Amino acid sequence: MQPVCPLSAIPRGEAFRWDVEPPVAIFHTEDGEVFAIDDTCTHQDASLADGWLEGCEVECPLHASRFDLRTGKVDAPPAKKPVRTHGVEVIDGVVHVGLSDEEPNLPPSMATNNEAK
Amino acid sequence: MKRTIAIVGASLAGLSAARALRDQSYDGTIIAIGAERHEPYDRPPLSKDFLTGAMAAADLALGAPDEDLDVQWRLGVPAVRLSAADRSITLADGDEIRVDGVIVATGSRARPLPGTGGLEGVHTLRTLDDAIALRSDLTAGRRLVVIGAGFIGAEVASSARSLDLDVTVVEALPTPLAGALGVEMGAICAGLHADHGVRLLTGVGVARLAGSSRVEAVELADGTRLPADVVVVGIGAQPNVEWLANSGLEIAGGVVTDATGATNLPGVVATGDCAVSYRPYTGASVRNEHWTHALEHPATAVATLLGSATAPRRPGSDVPYFWSDQYGVRIQFAGHREEGDPVRVVEGDPDQRSFLAVYERDGRPVAVLGLNQPRLFTRWRRQLRTPDQAALSAS
Ligand SMILES: Cc1cc2nc3c(=O)[nH]c(=O)nc-3n(C[C@H](O)[C@H](O)[C@H](O)COP(=O)(O)OP(=O)(O)OC[C@H]3O[C@@H](n4cnc5c(N)ncnc54)[C@H](O)[C@@H]3O)c2cc1C
């Protein structure tokens, strides 16, 4: 688990984009829960931290695929693959994230870019 | 006996209709007829990441690998006739299919520039095959002239520039994108071309294309001659509705439907780019030529066809939306602007190509434009409502 930021830095209903590789989005829901998922949509290059948070789902800001923050599963097309979820714990008011060791489902345009590098 | 529903047009609207049929518990036969030989694929990347090579054809698939919709696909054969009297569809190979319901989703095609047929090196861009042909012509160092500075023309210019072509864009209107975005914002977006070393010539029409077998130059109405190795014509799209002539369907610049996709014929609905549908948000009938409409509206058309009750759509889902990616700038627009609606920048700086602008009518926001502002844009987009919905939630 790595410390990321104080929970007070993420108001309820908002998200924080943590600049790791690949980036992680941390959501603080209206109900006060905290979740961490991969920030990059699995469809194309969009940041889910910029999306619309509703309950435990975030809607991609570009083409409106919805991802479940608890499972990473996608509920609406065009995205087909889930995002990874990461472990989160709030310790003494600080958000800690334990990164998943699964392979991320990066969108095709970015996956090819990475191979070319 | 099992019911049969035919979906004509196997692209985004057609696939979304097949999904909606199964979602809405239809268990009869589905036949999807598509003129292209490809399974449903996504068009927006054709002018963007597919053209630059960042995405491959396999990445464009719209269907999910594990998706089983139990659809009989008839790909590579266009439908040539719809007979309303006995509800039958005739295919180009002579086959005749009797059906109980029809979903018309034949989309649109690129409008050709009259008198430019037959010259090598001249392209339009609508299909995967078009994009493959264009991509193989976009070699670094070549001179590309794009005719039309609409969204697709601008995206092609941007992709070609990133592949190191020498690019000129010619636009007949004084300001590109003025119809969609208004003159002020159209001019700002058009400024992206110059930012990236692309010449933009406006307010001038094309007189003719010169060349014997391969195109050599584009000659403009004012006498300018633009040498060209490759030409892309991006002057809009027209609906694929000729096959419906004599079907009895009302056609006026597309298949005419109400907001729910119902046509003047029972048992026939239309959706996506081919339909001219009434849209409460705009208060008018328009052909919605955008991806999100073709993704979402088919569920409504299917409910109309099946007579099923669907969950009420979330407030604001009627608000039109589209995006465009040019020169690394993400352009997003939601709502509907009319001539004379004042627009003001509420955040960011147009010179930095990162800002949010709001269009108003009678002091109420009616549309919002964002350049590289996805987060703020999403929040503003959510606030747009059709006028009566706005009144309801205010009371
Ligand atoms: C290059 C490009 C870039 C785009 N970029 C964007 C973007 O960035 N943002 C955005 O919002 N929108 C964009 N769009 C628009 C978006 O792709 C369309 O709105 C969407 O594809 C419409 O879907 P549709 O299924 O209604 O029609 P279409 O995608 O046009 O599909 C219709 C299908 O029906 C088939 N057909 C036609 N006639 C017949 C017949 N008689 N029988 C059988 N089949 C038939 C056609 O071959 C085609 O496969 C772009 C379009 C293009 C071409």
Ligand code: FES
């Ligand atoms: S980028 Fe997220 S749905 Fe397309």
